Amino acid sequence: MALIEGKTGAWEMVIGLEVHAQVISKAKLFSGASTAFGAEPNSQVSLVDAAMPGMLPVLNRHSVEQAVRTGLGLNAKINLTSVFERKNYFYADLPQGYQISQYLHPIVGEGTIILDLEDGETREVGIERLHLEQDAGKSIHDQHPSQSYIDLNRSGVTLMEIVSKPDMRSAEEAGAYLRKLRTILRYLGTCDGNMDEGSMRADVNLSMRRPGEPFGTRTETKNVNSIRFVQQAIEAEARRQVEVLEEGGEIVQETRLFDGMTGKSRSMRSKEEAHDYRYFPDPDLLPLELDPAWIEEIKASLPELPDAKKSRFMSGFGLPAYDAGVLVADREIAAFFETVAEGRDPKLAANWVTGEFFGALNKSGIELADTPVDAKKLGGLLDLIADGTISGRIAKEVFEAMWESGEDASAIVEAKGLKQISDSSEIEGLVDDIIANNPKQVEQFKGGNEKVLGWFVGQVMKATQGKANPGLVNQVLRQKLG
Ligand code: ADP
Numbered sequence: 001m002a003l004i005e006g007k008t009g010a011w012e013m014v015i016g017l018e019v020h021a022q023v024i025s026k027a028k029l030f031s032g033a034s035t036a037f038g039a040e041p042n043s044q045v046s047l048v049d050a051a052m053p054g055m056l057p058v059l060n061r062h063s064v065e066q067a068v069r070t071g072l073g074l075n076a077k078i079n080l081t082s083v084f085e086r087k088n089y090f091y092a093d094l095p096q097g098y099q100i101s102q103y104l105h106p107i108v109g110e111g112t113i114i115l116d117l118e119d120g121e122t123r124e125v126g127i128e129r130l131h132l133e134q135d136a137g138k139s140i141h142d143q144h145p146s147q148s149y150i151d152l153n154r155s156g157v158t159l160m161e162i163v164s165k166p167d168m169r170s171a172e173e174a175g176a177y178l179r180k181l182r183t184i185l186r187y188l189g190t191c192d193g194n195m196d197e198g199s200m201r202a203d204v205n206l207s208m209r210r211p212g213e214p215f216g217t218r219t220e221t222k223n224v225n226s227i228r229f230v231q232q233a234i235e236a237e238a239r240r241q242v243e244v245l246e247e248g249g250e251i252v253q254e255t256r257l258f259d260g261m262t263g264k265s266r267s268m269r270s271k272e273e274a275h276d277y278r279y280f281p282d283p284d285l286l287p288l289e290l291d292p293a294w295i296e297e298i299k300a301s302l303p304e305l306p307d308a309k310k311s312r313f314m315s316g317f318g319l320p321a322y323d324a325g326v327l328v329a330d331r332e333i334a335a336f337f338e339t340v341a342e343g344r345d346p347k348l349a350a351n352w353v354t355g356e357f358f359g360a361l362n363k364s365g366i367e368l369a370d371t372p373v374d375a376k377k378l379g380g381l382l383d384l385i386a387d388g389t390i391s392g393r394i395a396k397e398v399f400e401a402m403w404e405s406g407e408d409a410s411a412i413v414e415a416k417g418l419k420q421i422s423d424s425s426e427i428e429g430l431v432d433d434i435i436a437n438n439p440k441q442v443e444q445f446k447g448g449n450e451k452v453l454g455w456f457v458g459q460v461m462k463a464t465q466g467k468a469n470p471g472l473v474n475q476v477l478r479q480k481l482g
């Protein structure tokens, strides 16, 4: 828990996040129009999405299934009856004059998310609810000097609003929450989690309190579109609130906008209350009734989720919590690791995947799917380390060459003559020469200077371009130097 030191003492952050996640679905929530990203403006708009009079919404079964999957993945209660309501407000890119959302009766109730923190610790954050709603269109203000354009492609696209409890206490925890939520959504295949394309956006609710005191008044910073910005927005808003409070002021419950360019937020409007929206059940839609058997079917089709995978990596492979957490953060990486680790030393496999391999991926900007060193090839390299053909140090050189050429480790070791020298007579010969040529160092060692041994090892390595088996070199040196 990160406390903020003010002039008058310590303050604690209280954070709750509302995440809008765009559901992976070919069609919209109440129409058959396409949801593909990047299409020509207004090319994916049905009469329902354009709110033509008399058009009737027809619920997309797949969107409902996705919400149920997500609810199950968040260990949440699935409500067998939920109700779509109209949330009334005017906006130029909202042609209906209302958004169809869920209010009193959401499709998913309380659940939990387990955060994996930097130090390998975990922390549980409550989910308040998940409901389905339509997205609005998009106003475009930067295409014309005096006019705004409206693109309705997004109008009617299915969103899940996932509301957390006010359980987070630091920007770090908020970041961990968003990363974990994104991982779970991606495992489930219910949202692609791409914040830069707007498929996941967060509203940040934040208040400050003296530790142990009741919650204070919160502000809500809307539509923050990266995890880094969420964390910056939290830090900035926390400092602003502390300043106001320490000067004896009061926090106004308001909606704020964060600007990633300046790192500052400004007030957008005073907070609306639920009654301002005049919610009422949408008369065009019946209450949504779910069949428990269908929910069971969906449950049976869920993949192994990150928490379960992490425990399995810890108990089955003996990995530390931190390594396991890093490896399961991405489903494809986890599968890659499992292939590498199969039948090998899991800790060595984990070190290589999270070390050299991640490093090379990052450096080259290559996606896992396009890697020149696939899991089988990386496994082949580890086998050469395990059977003593090459040392760990030479393996790094071999790995680089594999990354360049896409060739197998053994082919590279063969071609470049990188095989480790484990022939003791060859090493003995080298050691004899070095001892004969360096009487001064021999004296020093015999005089009790242990460090000189390292120097001798270095000489042997130099003579063999690093290929001598280090264990064997040490052994022979000690024996010969007495
Ligand atoms: P609204 O529709 O007013 O935004 P919601 O119920 O949708 O209300 O969301 C409220 C969000 O604010 C939740 O994520 C909740 O955890 C969070 N929250 C509620 N009270 C506080 C508080 N005092 N400080 C910080 N966050 C809070």
Ligand code: MG
Residues within 6 Å of the ligand: 018, 203
């Ligand atoms: Mg809200």
